[in-house]
Amino acid sequence: MKYDKFFQLAKEAGIEEAELYIGQSYELSFSLFHSEVDNYSMNNGYVILARGLVNGKFGTATCDVFNNEKAEYLVNEIVANAAVIENEDPQIIFGGSPKYKKINTFNSSLAKVSVEEKMAALRELESAIRSYDKRIVEVSGVEYSESMSTTTLMNSKGLKLVQKSNYFVLVGAALASENGQTKSGYSILLDNDWSKVDVKKLAREVGEKTVSQLGGSPCASGKYKVVLAPSVVSSFMSALIDSASAEEVQKHSSFFEGKLNQKVASRKVTIEDKPLSRNVFARWFDDEGVATSNKAIIKNGVLETYLYNLTTAAKEGRESTGNSQRSGSKIFIAPTFLCLKPGKKSFEQLLEDVGNGVYITEVSGLHAGLNSQSGNFSLQSTGFLIENGKLGQPLDLITVAGNLLQLFADVSEVGSNVEVRPSGTSAPSVVVKKLNITGK
């Protein structure tokens, strides 16, 4: 077999246990500008993440072509890298979980939809956005992309796991202008079921998001009762759960350290990791080969568990939660499909409950304005005033500032308007008792 050479060389080089993580992908994407194709790309990608244990230490190496020469490269680098590791944490190549609950993440019907049909949907999307409102001055881009990938994990303990998946993304973006003010907006659809495509609905979302911001101005600075849009909740929730990584906890850099089984958020807040959901985000084994499982991380405000990989679990003499992930040469701990459990109230009811306050639709610059280590954030935002239980004037050039722990402690209501985000999260709107808003 193709990869035998690697395992054979690894053994000869004294590598005790070895592992390959192989990602193969085919990607197709195209975009239109002014009804003409402006980008068309077809890519065959390949990535091999290799690691091995030498004297109980991991060495890692990565490449994107596999042949005898590269097999040698991987083995040599693993040996040399392992030799300098000083960390004494337990390092493990996994023999396999007793049981895997396989989820199908490949929809074979997507390949049967012709490129012409996908292109036609894109043309329709572009013209529907353009004709949504006369204030739409430009459709800045419409793009279709699809990816078909196979992930294979194999190791010297005889474990071999393969997951095949596919998805497509349809994006529309527009510019609207009125009275010298320009606003931009976009919307994304991600799925692997072509029958879910509703071009008119997507165009309406793009149009609405863009045009509704026109006439925006800052509100008075102060503390406001706030409703957060599902996408904003998703961003904050993901940043909060960064600190649930057992590695952060064990290294004393998490604000969740020592908080297990304690109240860390409002009782309205239940956050789950659901890798076994029936959608494109599903993963039935993690990047170390451990079977994944659905679990609550925070249940009714109480911290139920940290997230573990094999090393952090071994340090505490427990089992991995199946949350090991790899990106390039990086190995880290993260949730797969993070969900905030919805409540019963509609979005309109949340606005009515709030009465007067601010509705935040978008936060920007998370990498710069949100520190997930401290939980503090101060972010450029857009939204609307909430006046007498209804959406009022659009707001622009405002910032929202606070602390993640405080924000989730201050959640007074959770809505029913769940949105699944392309980032692999799912959340409804929430009401936050108070947040600092800077405007004028």
Place this chain on the structure above:
Amino acid sequence: MISKKLAIDVLNEALSTGADYAEIFYEDSTSASISIDNGKVETSSSTSICGVGLRLLKENQCIYGYTNDLSKKGLLTLASSLSKSLHGDRLITVTKLDMIRAANRNPVTNSYRNISRQEKIALIKEGTDYIASLNNPKIVRYSGFFADNHRYVALFNSKGKWFDRHSEFGRLAYSVVAADETGFETGFVGPGAQQDISYFHTKVNPVECAKDAVRVALQNLGAKECPSGKMPVIIGNGWGGVLFHESCGHPLEASAVAKGLSCFTGKEGDYIASPLVSAVDDSTMPQAWGSIDIDDEGNLGTKRQLIKDGKLTDFMIDDLNGRRMNREGNGACRRQNYRYIPTSRMSNTYIENGKSTKEEIIKATKLGLYTVGFNGGSVDPSTGEFNFGCSEAYIVRDGKICEPVKGATLIGKGFEILKNIDMVGNDLDLGQGMCGASSGSIRTNVGQPTIRVSEVIVGGRGGELK
């Protein structure tokens, strides 16, 4: 490596259906990184990437594909399948390839590939050992990091040109997490250069870098929350250039300008900034973090005067977007690697020196904010709305730097901020960053002297500025 003969065959296959330009971008790069966490080497990894990106242009259309199958058959198959997207007659036949002659301002001298892991570890440990020696209970976690990258690219295009080049980069970084009963704070310092390891032994002091990361984390631990509202803001030199990078640099990239998606489209020759402001994007600075001799489509790197005394004079332009602007590419076409479609990007971008001293600027400020350290930011080039986060800031009262504050984010519209710059210092410095956009994550220098903006919206939790 691809032979010239094979390159000609692949280009001609790609051009068979009427493309007016074709280009092969071959890359064979390696990188290595070592991280030390709480004093111990935790990870050491090596990466090799090798592949080909093939780009075809036809008027305003770009067709792109990449592959790791570098055999003759693999490349010809890619060329043939991409060419099927077009349906015209051949316009161009490539018969020979001449080498592009360019200065080598960024030579690889003592390759990182010959530097032992032990030497790099010893370098990182100069800083981490210092942090350990502090025995400060408030420092709960500290890490050090060294990464180096060797990039080899070869480009062949239907203009009958080819070039190949090696380049190397190194970066040393420290990050510190400090905690007390009030919570957690972080500090980060990470200098980089397009130079060999001797740069880190002679021009960088690892202990000073580590000291600085510790200082910022501890200082923020005790700092008050930043006040919010509109206020005068003094933006420190070096990394403060993130402001210009976000608010003005990105909107001056042809990828936004050409399609009318930039707030600066059609403004060439207009006064878009205060007359005190002149700014450049210079990819010719020898051995600087963002420098390139030849860009990723074969044009020579240049120095572009973006703004002269407040007037918009130039853009970062790639050949494809240049077609919509009736301009040729000016050496600004870049990509992270062969997997990305290249487009116009920044290199070393900075506001040029003015006449004031830093002390004069501070002295002239009655009440405002002085920002020194930054986390980066983002911008929407079409609306000009930008944000950037500050990691180190102080209140200025009656011309004096007073107490530190934390959690400041500056927001605004770039075209308004540029006009509100009312003092420009004479202490130009550069800071090394990674810039992410459609063609991937690339190395860029940001930079400026100390400047003052008369009014910026500052977001924070500290209430009104007093």
